[in-house]
Amino acid sequence: MVTRRKLLTGAGLVAGAGVAGGAVYGVVRQADPAPASAAGHAPIPFHGAHQAGIATPVQDRLHFAAFDLTNPTRGRVVALLRLWTAAAERMTAGMQVGGGALGAPLAPPDDTGEALGLPASRLTLTIGFGASFFDRLGLERPAALKALPHFPGDKLDPARSDGDLCVQACADDPQVAVHAVRNLVRLGFGTAGVRWSQLGFGKTSSTTPEEQTPRNLMGFKDGTNNIPGADAKLLDQHVWIGSEGPKALAGGTYLVARRIRMHIETWDRTSLKEQEDIFGRTKGEGAAYGRTREHDPVDLARLPADSHVRLANPGSLGGVRILRRGYSFTDGSDGLGRLDAGLFFLAYQRDPETGFIPIQRALAKTDPLNEYIQHVGSGLWVCPPGVAQGGFWGQGLFS
Numbered sequence: 001m002v003t004r005r006k007l008l009t010g011a012g013l014v015a016g017a018g019v020a021g022g023a024v025y026g027v028v029r030q031a032d033p034a035p036a037s038a039a040g041h042a043p044i045p046f047h048g049a050h051q052a053g054i055a056t057p058v059q060d061r062l063h064f065a066a067f068d069l070t071n072p073t074r075g076r077v078v079a080l081l082r083l084w085t086a087a088a089e090r091m092t093a094g095m096q097v098g099g100g101a102l103g104a105p106l107a108p109p110d111d112t113g114e115a116l117g118l119p120a121s122r123l124t125l126t127i128g129f130g131a132s133f134f135d136r137l138g139l140e141r142p143a144a145l146k147a148l149p150h151f152p153g154d155k156l157d158p159a160r161s162d163g164d165l166c167v168q169a170c171a172d173d174p175q176v177a178v179h180a181v182r183n184l185v186r187l188g189f190g191t192a193g194v195r196w197s198q199l200g201f202g203k204t205s206s207t208t209p210e211e212q213t214p215r216n217l218m219g220f221k222d223g224t225n226n227i228p229g230a231d232a233k234l235l236d237q238h239v240w241i242g243s244e245g246p247k248a249l250a251g252g253t254y255l256v257a258r259r260i261r262m263h264i265e266t267w268d269r270t271s272l273k274e275q276e277d278i279f280g281r282t283k284g285e286g287a288a289y290g291r292t293r294e295h296d297p298v299d300l301a302r303l304p305a306d307s308h309v310r311l312a313n314p315g316s317l318g319g320v321r322i323l324r325r326g327y328s329f330t331d332g333s334d335g336l337g338r339l340d341a342g343l344f345f346l347a348y349q350r351d352p353e354t355g356f357i358p359i360q361r362a363l364a365k366t367d368p369l370n371e372y373i374q375h376v377g378s379g380l381w382v383c384p385p386g387v388a389q390g391g392f393w394g395q396g397l398f399s
C-alpha cells in the first residue's frame with residue numbers, strides 16, 4: 001500500500017485486479033506504519049466486531065453522503081461494496097486509494113490526491129443500507145427498517161432525505177473526510193450516485209466522557225448524558241442489534257439522521273433564563289437544574305416539566321436510550337437574511353421503535369425548543385456489523 005506521506009516505488013509491488021469507473025484499481029504496495037495525526041491520535045482501526053464511527057471517539061468533522069443505486073443488480077453492488085471496503089481500509093489507515101495519486105502518467109490516478117501528506121486524522125467510514133436498498137435488490141428487509149413516522153412540525157425536503165445507502169465519514173481534518181467521500185463516489189460511478197450530502201463541523205456530542213463536552217450552535221454543552229463509547233453493557237442493551245434481528249445484522253445498529261435547522265436569529269434574541277429553561281440545564285456549566293456540576297445526575301423533578309432534557313431523559317421514557325453524535329452546519333443563507341444553520345443529528349439504536357421514535361414523539365409534541373428548530377431532512381439506514389479481515393461491508397446480507 002502507499003501511505004499518503006510517502007510514495008514507495010519498486011520492490012513490494014503486488015499486482016491486483018479490478019476496474020472501477022475506468023480507473024485501474026488494486027496495485028498494492030508495501031505498507032508503511034500508519035501515521036499518527038498532528039494531535040498524536042492513532043488511526044481508528046477499520047476492522048472489528050462493530051463498524052467504527054459509531055461508538056468510537058467522536059472526531060471534529062463530518063461528511064455524510066446518501067447514495068442511490070443507479071444499477072441495482074446484486075453483482076454490481078457486491079463488486080462496489082468490495083471496492084469501497086478496500087478503499088476504506090486504506091484511507092482510514094492514512095493510505096492512498098489503490099495505486100495512489102501519482103501512478104501511471106497516461107491514466108487517471110486511483111486516488112484524487114488532495115489528502116496527500118495528511119495523516120489519517122482518525123478517519124472513520126461507516127456504511128448504512130436503507131429500506132430501498134433491500135427492496136431494489138430483492139433482499140429480505142429487516143422488520144425494524146421501515147419508514148419513520150411523520151412527526152408534528154416536520155418539514156422534510158425529499159432532496160435532503162433518505163437514500164439506498166449512506167456513508168458517514170468522520171475525521172479531525174475536513175479535507176480527509178471530504179477526500180474519503182469523494183473517492184468512494186468516484187469508485188461508485190456506474191453503480192451508485194450521490195443523492196444528497198452534508199458537511200458538519202464542531203461535533204456536538206462526545207462518546208468519551210473524560211473529554212470536554214462540545215457546544216452546539218445554541219451555545220449549550222451537547223452530549224453530556226450520552227452513552228459512553230466504552231460502556232459495552234449499555235451499548236449492547238441500547239445500540240447493537242442482537243439476536244432479535246437477522247443474523248447478518250447482529251452487531252450492527254440502526255442509524256437515524258435528521259437535518260435540524262435552527263432559527264438562530266430568534267434564539268439570539270431570547271433571554272438567557274428562557275434559553276436555560278428550555279433545556280433544563282445552565283448554559284455556562286451545563287449543570288441540570290438543581291445541581292451544580294455538568295455531570296451531576298439529573299433530578300427530573302427539579303427540571304421544568306416540558307424542558308428538552310426532562311422530555312428526552314430515559315427516566316421520562318421508560319428507560320429508552322440512544323447513542324447520539326451530532327455536527328453543526330452552516331450552509332450559507334436562505335435568501336431572507338437568515339443563516340441556514342443547525343444541527344445534523346445522528347442517533348444509533350438497536351431498534352428505532354425503542355430508540356429515536358419514542359423520544360422524537362415526546363419532543364415533537366411539547367418540547368419548547370420546537371419554536372427555534374425545524375427538522376428539514378431525515379433518513380434511516382441499518383449499519384451492518386464490522387468487517388473482518390478479508391471481508392467486505394454488508395457481506396452477510398449476500399451469503
Ligand SMILES: C=CC1=C(C)c2cc3[nH]c(cc4nc(cc5[nH]c(cc1n2)c(C)c5CCC(=O)O)C(CCC(=O)O)=C4C)c(C)c3C=C
Pocket residue numbers: 216218220221222223224225226258260262279281298308309310312313314322342343345356359360363373
Ligand atoms: C430524538 C432525539 C433528539 C433530538 C432530535 C434532539 C435534538 C436536539 N437536542 C439539542 C440539544 C441538547 N440535547 C440534550 C440532551 C438530549 N437530547 C436528546 C435527544 C434528542 N435531542 C437526549 C436523549 C438527550 C439526553 C437527555 C438526558 O438523558 O438527560 C442537551 C443536554 C446535554 C446532553 O445531555 O447532551 C442539549 C443541550 C438540540 C439543540 C437539538 C436540535 C437542534
Ligand SMILES: [Fe+2]
Pocket residue numbers: 308312
Ligand atoms: Fe437533544
